[in-house]
Amino acid sequence: MRNLMTSIRRTCLATLGGLLVCTFAIVSSPISPVGATPSDSVAGVAIVIEGQGYGHGRGMSQYGAYGWATGSYGGEAKDWTWILDHYYGGTQNAVTAADKRMTVSLSAYDGLQTAVISSDRTASVVLTGGPVIVGTYGSLVAREISSKGVQSTYTYRVYGSSKITCPSASDPLSAESGWTVLGEGTAKYGKPIVTFSVPDGDVPTTAPASLLGVCGSTGDVVHYRGTIFAANGSVGENRTVNDVPLEQYLRGVVPRESLASWGDTAGGLGINALRAQAVAARSYSLAQGRYTYAKTCDTQSCQVYGGAAARNTAKGTLAIREDSRTDRAIVDTALTIRVRPDKPTVPVVTEFSSSNGARNAGVYFPAVDDPGDSTDDNPHAQWTRVVSLSNLATRLGLSTITKVEMILGTQPNVTPAWDVSIKFYNGQQSVTKTGAWLADAYTLNSKSVNVRLVKSDFVSADDFVFIGDSVGESIAGQSVVGSGEFPELLTNMFSSASYFALSNRCTVGICPSGVADGLSVADALTGSPDFALVELGYNDSQSTLGTEIDQVMTSLVAKGIRSVGWVTMSERRTTNGIANYAAGNAALRAAKLRWPQLTIFDWDAASIGGSRNRWFVKDDNVHLTTSGQAEFAIWLRDRVIELAGGTPSTPRWEAEVSPGANLRIPILGESGVPVTGVSAVSLNITAFDANALGFITVWPCGSTQPSTANVYFSGPQAVTGEVLAAIDTTGKVCIASSTPAHISVDVNGYFTAGFRLTSLQRVVDTRANSSQGLREVSKVKLTSKVPLRVKMTDLAVAGVPATGVGAVVLNITAMNAASNGYITAYNCGKRPKVWNLSFSEDIPASTMAIVPVKASTGEICIYSSGETDVLVDVMGWFAPADFGIMQPQRLIDTRTAQPQGVVPVSKAMIGGDKKLKINLTKLSALGLPATGVAGVLVTVTVESPAADGALMIYPCGVHPKLADFNYFASQKIGTTVLVPVHQTTGRICVYSSALTDVVVDIAGWIANGKGFTSLSPVMISDTSKGIGAVPGR
Structure with missing residues (x-):
């Protein structure tokens, strides 16, 4: 991924113990150090790729199914039928015939002889065009002996032995070695030529050890239910195929595609994810017709199929691959498939992949939001990579990269985030590549990516040193120190940068043989380094770490280092409920009081949170996944800039909100908003840089997007509106724009009580060509002559009760205005001499309003000073005691x-x-x-x-x-x-x-x-500056 070998300077330092410690500093040539100059401040240094999902993103997410089934995404648990309905819109359950079989091309044996074993010595042979040979064979081998070219007929010779063995393709199968020639079979391409079987191979209760085992090229064996046959493809290719009853085939698919352990989670609710997987796998397999000789294959190119059991050798220990939990899911959904109503017997190609991210790709089924995929157990929901800028530029045919522009796709029924292109610039020169190209080039999890350029936004004439252990080594470069994500991100930032990161490094004391401790590294530093970053402590006794920190600080300060940043340890790893590294972090904080040169960088705090679980290796909780390494390196880059006296400007993306590319903004737990108990938030939403008239719609992400508008805009001018946005179990607010525009969102308060949200419903629409709202009104424009009276209580569809309502929360819109004017909404008493909304001729305008209702009738009145159509949508209500x-x-x-x-x-x-x-x-x-x-x-x-x-x-x-x-x-x-x-x-x-x-x-x-908490306004999204959620994700 990175090609930095020609830009590395090696420095070797003798430690106190006589060890030779070598480090690498990024330089501009093999012989001279980097010269960072102010003119470099706009140069690109690295590429950050942020992606979502794992796989193609179409249809069901397997992790999403798990999240929905268990409720681990933070909402209500769903059953398997709901999950299938969600992902495969426009389809329904149906039942297929009980006699269906699958033929599966076993890819590991492509081009090989077809060799099987029978541990019970009960294998039989059927020769196409020849006899059925029943015997007590422990091993059978079919080898091709003649062919007539492409799309021809092919002949195999079959050998049998009572021995249980897996001969290699070059082994002579002679009588002397115990083999007997059983006959020959001939057939056209695409047809079985030789078929092997055992008694009861189709019977579900047959033990895996009694099934046929297919021999691999290394002598390994996989046991399969059903029969095994040898065939040739249309161009003469040798293939080994498993012919197996459909339901028995699924026993080898479901535990390979989903984790069988899910069936035990959340009190057994996870079984619904396995049931959904069983139906999807069944329907998908029946819809296949891949080859002339087999319906499907056994890899992720089709769906993964592992057979019933495996062993390393013909007589090795048997490892069962089937699982009782997935077997149960298959039985619970027996013969169920998905069909379209107009083709009730035709199975649908129910594609699925590991993870979809926030929204699946759509394509063959309606695209859907996928909160279930956000379960903390999903390591692929979001991921991050840091890529060498020079390497990518070379692949693109550019000398460097100065700008990156994301282009969202516009294909019908395709989520834009799954159809991205990226335009890479070098000045005026540019190259455009698809997300799929980038995913292939760098072996990324999916093509749903967002790419941003990290620029050299801070340069220093000082020298920098990094000292770390295995966690630090994972970002500094493992095979070549100085080639990792962290040095990449610090390219050209300092006059010189040296990296001393090694697994098992302790702070002070006896490290493993050949590993110098941190104090030795500090003592051996030469020259005049200015800043040091230390990531140590995991390999030390936490009780003595405070003293060890003092020793390292003494050494570094004596070397003339002005500032030392020390990274806290993650406290995720626990023993008997006690964080293993809490005492060490406390010692580090105490050391800060003794050392004014010391700055603490709190990685523990920065990495707290369920969604950050995917940054850490599962059940390790110290070492980092590939995404965790990238996130750690990006976070540390900003901390290093702070250490050196700069202000970080975290690299950002830029993308407009457009039809189909909505914002999905996390609210709960963000920017001072609690994680639970919030019914609504107060948002300030601004639209700008649009090229045409349009409007913004806001709704809770777990609901269907309404057709109503919250804020109208008329072009590039910035237009702002206040919105009380309801929060549902997803914890996210969705924002759509009817035409491409940049959007910024500030949160300034939230409700935990008082405000009762409703389903967003249109109550009034005076436009002549539009449908009535919940209240029927005359289809004429309002004028200043007579106000419009509307009963706002007893709106059962919207959720507004008949009694107990003091005020309603509305969105009021003026459209098709014949003149300038204003609108006043009030409780039908004396009309106040104020307005809720001012409007201009022919320019739509809207506002949020909290309007008291008339106590006796539940009505409000709407007055317009000018002739205009009026639309009124209800968003919620307050009881009299909750709103003044x-x-x-x-x-x-x-x-x-x-x-x-x-x-x-x-x-x-x-x-x-x-x-x-x-x-x-x-x-x-x-x-x-x-x-x-x-x-x-x-x-x-x-x-x-x-x-x-x-x-x-x-x-x-x-x-x-x-x-x-x-x-x-x-x-x-x-x-x-x-x-x-x-x-x-x-x-x-x-x-x-x-x-x-x-x-x-x-x-x-x-x-x-009364349930309202104000917040100092915090910007949570700005699509023009790359802040917050990415449109279409």
């Missing part, structure tokens, strides 16, 4: 020609250093208490801004870095925001980056203790 209902009021208004709001302000535009502070503690007349308010619902609007800019409304205090929305010069635009209130001062602040008038209306409030 008040008459909407204008809080502040800076416009000189307009009256003051309830909070007087200077009648002048705000902007830059000038911000508004709004005291909410003296609004009791509006029904807002002076204390105990968690947040207020406000609509904030800018009008006549002097320049492009951004507006923020926030609890006064620390100025947030993220805007509530962006605006353009002279634009009138606004949004509804649930704003946290400063808990000490009771104030909220309004900041604008450019001069503008600002109008703020208040529509309600939420008290402390």
Whole structure:
């Protein structure tokens, strides 16, 4: 994968014990060290590939089936029929005939003689065109003796022996050695020529040891149910084929394709994954017709088939390959296959692969999201590789790579992430390759990849040293130290970089023979290294590690090293429930107090979390998988930059959200949101850089994508909207865009109670050419003459009850407007002189609104100042006690020609250093208490801004870095925001980056203790900067 041998400088250091320790530093030529210059700061240094899944991604994920069956993905456990319905949409269960058989080409014997043994010496022979020979044979061999070329007839001679042996192809089968010629068989290509059998070979209860065993080229043996025959293909190729009853064939498939142990997991629920596998394997096999001589093969090119048992030699110990748990799954689903309703007897090609990642590829079945695949037990759900930039450039015919661009596919019914192309640039020169090409070039798990270029974003004239043990060696390079992922990522970062990583290295003390301890390496350093990174401690007594750290630090500081970074150990490995390396990490933290030169890099914290299980070798919990090595190296790169005084800029991707390429953003457990107990989150969503009119739709990922819109945009201008997004068992929020656009998402709060989510449903649609919503209305545009009255309670389909509703959470959209105007939604009392949404002629606009309902009727009224169609979608509701209902009021208004709001302000535009502070503690007349308010619902609007800019409304205090929305010069635009209130001062602040008038209306409030928790806004996704989820993944 990496070709760095011509760019390695070796340094050999004598240790105190007389050992010779050799290290390698990346340099620009074999004789001179790297010269890192400021001009190198934009050069590429490595390629990071992030992928999902293992295999082709079509149909069922085997790990996904396990996740669904056991509920280990974090949701409800599903049975095998549900799993099959999920993955194979448009198909249904059916029953096939009981007499079906499979013929399987046994690929390990391609081109060989067909040789079998019978441990019971009961093997028989059928010669095509000749007799049935029944005897007490322990061994039988069929060898081709004549052929007539392509698509011809072929003749085999058969030899028998009472001995149980596996002769090689060159062994003479003579009478002297105990062999007898039994006859010859002749047949056309594609037909059995010689068939071997034993009594009861088709009987399910026959012991594997009594079945025919097929001899391999090394004398190994695999026992198969059914019969074995020799045949030739159309071009004369020699083939050995197993003819076996269908249900017995599956006994050799299911435990090879899925883990039989799954049947015992989650209290036995895992058996449903094995049942689903049995049905998929049965249907898939019956739909095959691969060869003239056999229906299918025994490798992953078809589906893996291992027979009943195996042994290393003809008389070796028998290893059973069938399993009682998979046998049970086969019996439980006996003869069940998948068919399409219009072809009820034709088995469907039910493809499956190990893992699909977040969403399967689609193609032959409807593409589906696959939360089940995210089970922590799946090592392939997401994976990472670091690839040599120079090696890849050479493969592409480029001298270097300066930019990488991802291109998502547009094939119908194909998930874009499974149909990617990658455009690699060297300046203006470019080469485009498919994900499949990259997967083949680097033996990747799948073609569903995201590729990003790591650039030289930090350079230093200093020298760097890395000292590590086996964990460090796994990223520094095992066969050649300095050739691993870590040196690749640090290419050209330092004037010189030396790597001293070796398995079994201890910090101080007696290491295995030939392995110098960390102190010896430190003592032997020469020159004037500036920074050192140490990854040691796993091979030491944890009780003495503190003293050993002091000894190594003393040595490194004496060498003139200015800063030492020391990596904590993973505490995943435990003994009797106690973390093996917790004491050592505590000693390291204590050492920090003694050594100002010491910086601790907490790998233990960075690698905590179920999804990171796949970074660690199973049941080892210290050493890293290939993905774990890449992730560790990437993480360490940023830490090294910090150690040397820089600021990491983690390499990122860039991809737009587009139809079919949705965002699937993890919410639970991220950015301050709890792992459980969350019903909804407050999101600020911005769309930008679009080339056309479009809209954003937000929904919980476990539900079907609705047809409704949350935020409309009209082109490249940034448009922002507040969304209360429901959270379901997937813990993810999905975001779709009707046209390609970049999207950024900030999370600023969450609900654990109070907010009752509903299924997102359209309640009102006044458009003449559209279907009615849940409430039938006149198909005419709203005007300023009469408001639209809509009953919002008793919407059983949406989940809004008939009683006990204080306010509803809506998404209100104006479309086809004949003029500019605004919309006000209220409880059908006196219409407030405020608005929820302003709109412009012919430009769709939408907003989230929490609207109190009329207590006696459950109605709301919708008023429009201009002629427009109106769409109303319900997202949830609050009980009266959970949302502070008040008459909407204008809080502040800076416009000189307009009256003051309830909070007087200077009648002048705000902007830059000038911000508004709004005291909410003296609004009791509006029904807002002076204390105990968690947040207020406000609509904030800018009008006549002097320049492009951004507006923020926030609890006064620390100025947030993220805007509530962006605006353009002279634009009138606004949004509804649930704003946290400063808990000490009771104030909220309004900041604008450019001069503008600002109008703020208040529509309600939420008290402390009612389930709403505010967060300092955190960006969780930005597709233009490669932050967060990748579209289409």
